Amino acid sequence: MRGPDPRTGKGLRVTTDADSPPAGRARLADVARLAGVSVGTASKALSGNGRMRPETRQRVLDAVETLGFRPNHHARTLHTGRSWTVGLVTTDGIGRFSTPVLLGAEDALGEGRISVLLCDTRGDAIREQHHLRNLMDRRVDGIIVTGRRTDPRSPLRGVEPIPTVYALSPSTDPEDMSVVSDDGNGVTLAIEHLLATGRTRIAHITGPAHHAAARDRARFTVELLAASGLEPATGRVHFGEWSEAWGRRAVEALLRTAPDTDALFCGNDQIARGAADALREKGVNVPGRVSIVGWDNWDTMALACRPPLTTIDGNLAEVGRRAALRLLDAIASRPEPGVRAVSCRLVVRESS
């Protein structure tokens, strides 16, 4: 496997008497030899293909470090016709939801030495068009689009030749590549956990009904309770806001209409925390009398909650990572259209 570098066509450097060649003079073959891998594998570790054992990649990166190997960017671009750059478009600021997606994507792309051009469109159509033109002018290899809501969004226009993956907010076009967090799976984890701990009078308090995240989680909750012959403790879903204040208000109403409620499944951690505060201030023991499960695993909320909150983690960094890997596949002419959903995780703390 120690043949010429398949990408540059250049042969191996045959001198082996220097363990530390002058910085910047090392070649890919030297890196491969030091890492104990083939030149092809070393190339793969440094190129756009993100799929290999992390230990192997680390060995290659260590060798790169030791030898001071520097692939020339412009030479790489000329050889490959690629810019080794991906545009990451966030459509509504960079916040609590887009940040982990962005970091997961950056991580997967950075391993392949692909750089991320950040474009924050702030929900402004003109700004988005400017950013997209700029990405086209820079000949990016691909685009990842992310937002803070789970509602489907219209596909980007005018970028058709460039592979594009939608993360978190899927494209309305089912033929596009989208990666989302699996809300149905999250609801299943939450409800099965509450049922398994003996709770049967489960209320659902969530965000505004015009948000897909609230609507979808509510629908799955009602369906799943029905499958166990149950209905929500108060006979209906409580739609409101994604806020602590709403969690507190909802609990007031709920204690009046359904005082035998023994569990609250909340659409996010802020609502859950507000609910926990209201119950404590009413002298209702959590989890003794009422269990609470939130959603997001937002550490600031979940850990500061009294008691610390059991919650659903949407695995958003994994959503970003998978989006990046699907984009790399598409760039390598192996696109797989359609929506892929990443499983959630139940994080059990003291509120249930």
Added chain:
Amino acid sequence: MRGPDPRTGKGLRVTTDADSPPAGRARLADVARLAGVSVGTASKALSGNGRMRPETRQRVLDAVETLGFRPNHHARTLHTGRSWTVGLVTTDGIGRFSTPVLLGAEDALGEGRISVLLCDTRGDAIREQHHLRNLMDRRVDGIIVTGRRTDPRSPLRGVEPIPTVYALSPSTDPEDMSVVSDDGNGVTLAIEHLLATGRTRIAHITGPAHHAAARDRARFTVELLAASGLEPATGRVHFGEWSEAWGRRAVEALLRTAPDTDALFCGNDQIARGAADALREKGVNVPGRVSIVGWDNWDTMALACRPPLTTIDGNLAEVGRRAALRLLDAIASRPEPGVRAVSCRLVVRESS
């Protein structure tokens, strides 16, 4: 002023009979004419120099949109010898503090059609070196470095020829360009507000003493109280953690040792919120008996606090924007070394 484009040397297109030339065919002179500005101003609006009236820039951008004008990136790079790209290096993830800095910088740079390459080093030295090499290989015009702490950091190594600005976390080298939030100014705003509302027994609860943000704010607080002939209500500063739990614990201790305390100045909003919760649960009225001022203006904390929190806003987006403008100046060969501090803002809500 309607002469040839000073950058391309090409003359004005003289046809004026088409309001909508074919997309992509418009030239800068057409954009300038439609916007009612000189070609120089249009060029400036689209180039790296971010200084002009926002309305003027908007008129140029509107004209760009209307005419479908697309400056070719590679042509621009060839003409100017610049990559029109800036590296944004975050040293410890992207979180609550680096996000507004990043958005402020992206905003100021994006106006000049400069793209931002995102590099998240996660505090890992090897990762940082890889990212910096990549930025060098891509011939970025400049680098902005940001982190989540206000502690000074060592300068980047090996990037000396590239203009670099440190945002939020200043460089330890005073000859470097750094932009920080002015903690002394923030403390002044907080203490003067409390004194002006008649409070004189002011306690200070803050984060760990090994964080510059805690140490600096504590020192300024003690100095400023001394200047009014006062000392902290409990005779000392309460160093602890940046958490609600610490705020709650500190209040318990404080009510025992200095029950006549009439104001709490807290090092961040989480501590302040914990303190507000503990006081409410002890039946101590806020702000009736004790005023509270926090720090960060983190809306999640400040607005969910009962009562909503008066707090110091560190203006972090402005820190990012100023860092970007200083970088643009340095790229244009007008570097101004040294640390610049951005003023804070007092946001008065119901806790004081």
